[in-house]
Amino acid sequence: MQQEKKFDFNQVVAFVLMGLLLFGVMYWNTPSEEEVEKQKQELVQKEKNAEAKKAANVQQAQNVFQPVTGDAKDIEVSNEKINVKFAAKGGQIDAVQLKDYTSYDKHDKNTPLYLAKDGSNSFNLSFKTKNGVQINTKDLVFVPAVQKNSANTIITMTAQAQGGQIQYIYTLGNSYGIDLEVKSQGLSNITADNKVGLSWLMDGFSTEKGKDQEKYWAHTYFQFKESKDIEYELFGSDEWEETEAISWVANKQQFFSTILSSDEGFKNTKGGSLNADEEDAKFSKHYSFTSELELKNAELNHKLTFDFVPLDFDFLKDYNDKGFQNLIDFGWGIFGMLNKYFFLPVFKFLANFGIELGWAIFLLTIVVKLVLSPIMYKQYRQSALMKVLRPELNEINEKYKDSKDAMKKQQATMEIYRNAGVNPLAGCLPALLQIPIFYALFRFFPNLIDLRGVPFLFAEDLTAFDDIIQIPDWIPLLNGHLSIFAMLYIVAMMVYFKVSGSMDNFQMPQQEGMPNMEFMKYMMYIMPVFFFVFLNNYASGLSWYYLVSNALNVFIVLYIKKVMINESKVHQILEANKAKPKKEGKFASRMQDMMKKAQEMQEQQEQIKKNRK
Known part of the structure; x- marks a missing residue:
């Protein structure tokens, strides 16, 4: 027999002693104010030592590479x-402005658009000297020399050392690309390494109104050397590592991309991106x-290319043969095909008439509706037939109320559908056919650069939300605004539900094995x-x-x-269907056989239960 548990005073004493011991250990190990201050000073000193060591290393590297004769100054060049x-410090591209585009600024609509500026772009080559000094080219001072001809501007940036030199030779033509030839002379006198580390860091400027959408579409993309497909990880931050050679890597933003490519391919690569802090309004991503x-x-001799391009599909198709147009995320499979070969050409055709792009979207919608009108007709026709059959279905439900007659009710219901020539699932098929269009458009509008910054009616930018109606920021999920277009769309949706009788379909009697209509009705409201x-x-x-x-x-x-x-025509269709001779298909025949066997099994089980009683 289980005994009643009694109060154990020894256990209480043990717990108290353990608590006191723990408190004593914590008190004993808690540093005094003097010790805390000393630890702070030690931490500050460590940071100072690290900075001093870094500065000393930079100084050593600069002592190895002394500027050649000439002014070490920044150089600015341009084309159309x-x-x-180009910065003398590091010999790298310091700033790039796209002339034909502006960055979003609610106070200034003419804010220049920069893809790199004020140290946001860092290109570095690193190696060690024979004496163990770490050389980072981003810390070296390069001296520029500029040459111009009818087609190109050539900027040669040179960092000189005793017995050797490193050169960055940039060539700017009349497009968005900048060729970079990395060359060295006498590098074997400086280093014993057989490889040089390449590092490219970039902060992506926030240039769009919709900050969340801008981060969502921004990622690193790359392409394997022997492939035309591009690789990426969507949703949030991305990180990847590859040993196979890649031909280019892209720091993609929503509508622009900075791409570094190599004729020979990059090997042993790592890449990725991180979302900028939510409080950081300057940047969207860190690549x-x-x-x-x-x-x-024993020398450097590599040809690279930087491309600072707008993500315009038609432009990028003709820009080069590297597949940059695939950076535009129109979706995979059928979704991407719909966007590239239907929506985009039709939209471009309509936009060429010189109308506002908002009205081009209006006309695009009409074109889509014309294409889908046969599907919509069949969907509504099916809904009307089901509505007329409702009284007969209600009679079946009243006749077979008992749960043990569920199979009989199902057979009787299927018989009504068969005689009337109605397929209860046919109304779902047109809706399923429209899903690819819905998803394709979800990818189409926020990636169409033609709409970027274009105002229309309530919106100042068709690629971002309209926010004329401001609300408090503390209201969840709405981000401090109400979109008029979105509200009007919901109103139009509810009117359509009412006019089309979509809600009436959920008044249909519940059938065995079919979804709960009451639940579906609530879903239509939610x-x-x-x-x-x-x-x-x-x-x-x-x-x-929408x-x-x-x-x-x-x-x-x-x-x-x-x-x-109209209703009279629907009755005529049903009567005509009932009068037609019924040809039972193989599938329908099998379903009938299965239902009969299931009914027989149910009856046998009920008989067995009765016999046991």
Whole structure:
């Protein structure tokens, strides 16, 4: 017999002693104020020592590489597309401005757009001297020399050492690309290494209105040397490491990209990106890339290219044969094909008429509706037939109320559908066919550079949300604004539900094995809320498209309902279907056999239960 547990005084004493012991240890090990201050001073001193060591290393490296005769100064050059600044410190590209584009600034619509500026772009080669001194080219002082001809501007940046030198030779033509030839002379006199480390760090400027969307579409992309497919990791930050050679790596932003490519390919590479802090309004991403450059005959001799390009699909297709157009994330498989070979060409064709791009989206919506009108007609026709059959289905439900008659009810229901020539699942198929279009458009509007910065009605930028209506920031999920386009879309959606009778379908009697109609009805009320929260912070071009689409749906359904299919015509169709001789297909025949066998098994089980009683 289990005995009652009694109070154990010894256990209480043990717990108290353990607590006192723990408190004593913590008190004993807690440093005094003098010790805390001493630790702080030691930490500060360590940081100072580290900075001093770094400065000493830089000084040693600069002592190895002394500037050649001439002024070590920054150089600025330009062509029709870009302005470029080359820094004497590090001999690297310090600033790049795209002339034809501006950066979003709510106070100044003419803010220049920079992809690199004020040290945001860092290109570095590293190796050790024979004496063990770490050389980083970003710390060296280069002296420039500029040559111009009719086609190109050539900037030669030189860092000189005793018995050797390193040169960056930049060539700027009339496009967005800058060729870079990395060369050395007498490097074997300086280092015993057979490889040089390459490091490329870049801070991506925030140039768009929709900051969250800008971060969402920004990542590092790369392409293997023997492939035309690009590799990337979507959603949040990315990190990757490859031993196989890659031909180029891209620091992609939403509408622009900085790409570093190599004729020979980069080996032993690492790369990735990190989201900038939410409080940091200056940058959207921090990119990193490392690789190795092999020395050839103990010298550097590599050809690289920097491209600072807008992500315009048609432009990039003709820009080169490296596949840069695949950086535009129009989606994979059928979704990408819909965008590249249907939506984009149709939109470009409509935009060429010189109309506002918002109205081009309006016309695009009409084109899509015309293409989908046969599907919509079949969907509504099926819905109307199901509505007329509702009284007969209600009678079946009343006749077979008992749960043991579930199979009989199912057979009777299927018989009504078969006689009327109605497929209860046919209404779902048109909706499924429209899913690829929905997803394709989700990718289309926030990646179409033609819409970037373009105002229309309530929106100042069709690739970002419209935010005329401001609300308190503490309201969750809405980010301090209400999108008028998104709200009007929800209104149009609810009107369409009412006019089309979509809600009526959820009044149908519950069938065995079918989804719970009451639950589906509630979902139809909740769905607009989810859509609004999503579209409120998304590209207003997409909200405008869906607003127009639902408004057109209302008129199309009214026309089908009043002209093409009214209730008398629906009855005529059902009567005609019932009069037709029924050809039982193999699938339907098998379903009937399965249902009969299931019914027989159910009856046998019930008989066994009765016999046991």
